[in-house]
Amino acid sequence: MQTHKAKRVEIIIESIMEDRLSAALIKAGVTGFSVLPVLGGSGRSGHWSGEGQVSRAGGMVNVVCIVRPERVDSLLDAAFEVVDRHIGVVSVADCEVLRAERF
Amino acid sequence: MQTHKAKRVEIIIESIMEDRLSAALIKAGVTGFSVLPVLGGSGRSGHWSGEGQVSRAGGMVNVVCIVRPERVDSLLDAAFEVVDRHIGVVSVADCEVLRAERF
Amino acid sequence: MQTHKAKRVEIIIESIMEDRLSAALIKAGVTGFSVLPVLGGSGRSGHWSGEGQVSRAGGMVNVVCIVRPERVDSLLDAAFEVVDRHIGVVSVADCEVLRAERF
């Protein structure tokens, strides 16, 4: 099967920032992304869990974004703007994709 | 810790196609996979969100499948069959695994 | 954007073992991790799905942990201890991160 080089960017960010991140990604010309739920976690700011939570203050989501390698820099710049003052983790990895015309 | 080379295939696909994809993967000799929920996303066909949805029409899932490198081609062929006419993203990345006898 | 080399460890493990894994990771000096839900899957022990489940016996979670490369070995040792007798999958991949001071 023919595959094409791409980058997989995963951004773990507070739920309340999701809309702002989406908007920034779209502005940066990203053609697609998916948002995965996160149940809980741990970091320098302590332990958290979404269980029983009513407020949107606490939770986080994992935004997965597969892009052509040449787009990754503008994506990271856009993501950084949003994440900057906030907690969260941005990682980038190499991957290959089927159907490259979609990216 | 001793690790072994493997491939991590992640397939973001419509929920309604999950059963067909599972069946195809198993037929292709894949020994295991896990299905992760997706809350929403954006792509060429627009924005979507699972919030408040009752129909199974809308949602997507992320099927994660770790395989030995030599199995990845038949896996991709099988996945492609199912995804072909549908929206969705297939990506492959290198990884290492513990307990290689499980794959 | 300046990025830094890191390792992305993903551990798919039974929900009931999550607390023990968290404790082990923290003991091994891991600075952060996130827990993602898993809806279902398939493996040598058969097919499972969280749908309609009340008991915590069945489900699994995906623990994602991004660490500096030099920490990955102690992390894997810690994870192995917990996963050892249990079902589950441990994978490691290279990635790059923004804001390396957080890891």
Add this chain to the structure above:
Amino acid sequence: MEGTLALAADNLTSPIILFFVLGVAAAFARSDLSIPEAIAKGLSIYLLFAIGFKGGASVANHGVDATLVLSLVAGIILSFVLPLVAFGLLRVMSRLSVTDAAAVAGHYGSISIVTFVAATSVAESAGLSPEGYMVAVAAVMEAPAILSALWIIARSGQQSGEMEQGLVREILLNGSIVLLVGSFLIGGITGDEGMAMIAPFIEEPFQGVLCLFLLDMGLVAGRGLREAKSVLTAGLFAFGVVMPLIGSVFGLAAGLALGLSTGGVLLFMTLAASASYIAVPAAMRVALPEANPSIYLTLSLGVTFPFNLTLGIPIYLALSQTLTGG
């Protein structure tokens, strides 16, 4: 006529409709109000469970007769036929591709269970007691329309119409049909005794749960309309209003021919007039992935559903009352 207007006005200020409006308004204002997916599914399970059971218990009370069977047959036929009508209409009124038009047509042959529930409430307020088995008619009308839509595609020579193995079983055994039919049968078997046991669960809170569910539907419809403004041409919008009226006439004919009560005729009209937004969209994503879902979802949930809820049902009630003399 005046009665109809009064009723329509009354209907427009019922909590059910106002909560739908609240949902649409919140979505348009981009409020973050939302109902968790699991809760929305829970509400829908409750509604199917309750109306299925009530229908069955009512049949247990009134006995089964030939009209039940004939009504089921009529429902199946309508569900097969209406997509052909809708498809023809769409080819005239819109510029949709064959695939998109067939997909939309499939939705209008099938039914919307919440519209059915709303019509039942209106029937009860008007002092009517529709045949309990109309719930079963609703259930049998869910699926045939899908087959019709696929047949239209197949006939048009489009590649995508081929019936994948397993699809028919999947369509016939989809969760909402199984729950509705299952609850109907259990209500029928356990009758008054069963009803006495679970009435406090399925009767008293029913209207309140319905309000919450309509709030959710409003939120989803509003979000859909916001996103899909561009696909909604004038022609399509007109179709979304005209088709339920045409469908209701078919339902009226069937109801009168079967000799149903006034309430039964009203419900038959409503079923024929309503468009699916749960079962058919899911089937279309599997069988016709090329069809654009925002077209059929926007039409069904964003145009036809609110039309039926607000104006359609009062019209169908007036017609059924006039023509059955009820």
Add this chain to the structure above:
Amino acid sequence: MEGTLALAADNLTSPIILFFVLGVAAAFARSDLSIPEAIAKGLSIYLLFAIGFKGGASVANHGVDATLVLSLVAGIILSFVLPLVAFGLLRVMSRLSVTDAAAVAGHYGSISIVTFVAATSVAESAGLSPEGYMVAVAAVMEAPAILSALWIIARSGQQSGEMEQGLVREILLNGSIVLLVGSFLIGGITGDEGMAMIAPFIEEPFQGVLCLFLLDMGLVAGRGLREAKSVLTAGLFAFGVVMPLIGSVFGLAAGLALGLSTGGVLLFMTLAASASYIAVPAAMRVALPEANPSIYLTLSLGVTFPFNLTLGIPIYLALSQTLTGG
């Protein structure tokens, strides 16, 4: 005897059982009907909350006496002892490994709260009023059986029996025990006044919620049976039917020795006869990961639970009525 048969027949057509059957049938037919995980957990929280509170309020009304304490002690002893009986039986009736047999045995010493609730309904229909503190007996019987199972393993020299630190606390404080006991205590403290406040929430809708929960259990059990057909040998199946009968005899002896009312004896028999499918499976996954979960889940949820629901409870009722003269 005739009364028992009539009751069993009646029982078989109660909505509760029919919804369980519907769930199993839907799973076997591979319908996509499903209850979201969060909703299933919500239903189970509701049931524990309601029966705990009702039990406590009833104790507040009738006062505490020595029998309460003795019943708790008897429950704990039964929960410790029954796994030994079950293990012995399994070694005779099946070819399970020591680990698998011990894991299964642990389930049969513990209890199934839904079976308990179903028996309570049957008791009430039969005009009995079981002691309110039987809920507390149910709670104390959840955990000891797990320790028994681990002790069996440890004695057999298997490596896996070692008691990990924290496990006992985890077992004793598992969510369902805490919620059941907590609600029981709060019901006991607030008594009639508390009951008056929340009765419309925990009494009226109870049977309806139970129906939905049993639908879910049927779906899960059906899916499990479909997947695990291969593990269910004739010997194991027989064990799943014989063991509850044996357990019920232990419960009967305890109930009679304690001088409980007819309803109390029925509930004690039911507790002893029932097998856990929530708390014990979770503990076994932690403590005995080598044991095959599809064996114990299939037996407990797929064989013993439906057996108790349909035939077991009427038999226990007949026995308890005959032997207490109630």
Add this chain to the structure above:
Amino acid sequence: MEGTLALAADNLTSPIILFFVLGVAAAFARSDLSIPEAIAKGLSIYLLFAIGFKGGASVANHGVDATLVLSLVAGIILSFVLPLVAFGLLRVMSRLSVTDAAAVAGHYGSISIVTFVAATSVAESAGLSPEGYMVAVAAVMEAPAILSALWIIARSGQQSGEMEQGLVREILLNGSIVLLVGSFLIGGITGDEGMAMIAPFIEEPFQGVLCLFLLDMGLVAGRGLREAKSVLTAGLFAFGVVMPLIGSVFGLAAGLALGLSTGGVLLFMTLAASASYIAVPAAMRVALPEANPSIYLTLSLGVTFPFNLTLGIPIYLALSQTLTGG
């Protein structure tokens, strides 16, 4: 005075408070008892829906007058002013940074809807009938305090106070405000007729749902307290108890000046005394990410909420009864 003590004692043993205590205890004991996130959100949607609707229906019954408008204005002013008081107090009583102090202050200007509901129950038990529009006052008090907190930051020259575009809309249209106000309006429009339809859903089960919700709040609060023990200095703890008392005096003054009924004064005191734990934390995470959430959440949910629930409300009731002669 004696009456107050008796009431406080009574209050302490209400199921509502005991379920909160159960939750806290379970969290401290590290039980795995938990309410799924979707269920917790569902419970909170139910509560907002119910109290909004009831408030609106009650206004429909009693008519709108100038006091309504003046009460809304007073609520808005209080919500703007109280954060300034709280901020001043915090600078004296604690060593929080300007950012943390402003964030905490914002919570105390806003309100906790569950505290409001608990006070309503107490009012009803005491035979009072508060003005229905107090629900609307609660709604308008949610947001202004957030703007006050950001203004404090901006004035202090801290960089983070800048008002991001979209934030104000987000704050004003947050889900709980929209649902509460929407239900209030619909209750007002549909009045008695609407109430008759959905009363069995929003009135009878209300107290039971509230118990479950408080169990959940106890679990969350307990988990928070366990994690955040270190941030809770003596000064902060004292603030969490003193600030509601000060707030209640402001509420008292407003209520008396407006000439509200005894129940209305009680509710105004409670609103002013309570601290937000849903809307404000979310806004603070967006606007002031540098502020430490465990400080404001622990104070609001772990200290002030239980204080109000147990001691505060009885005190406010005693004061309002004495001073209105009610």
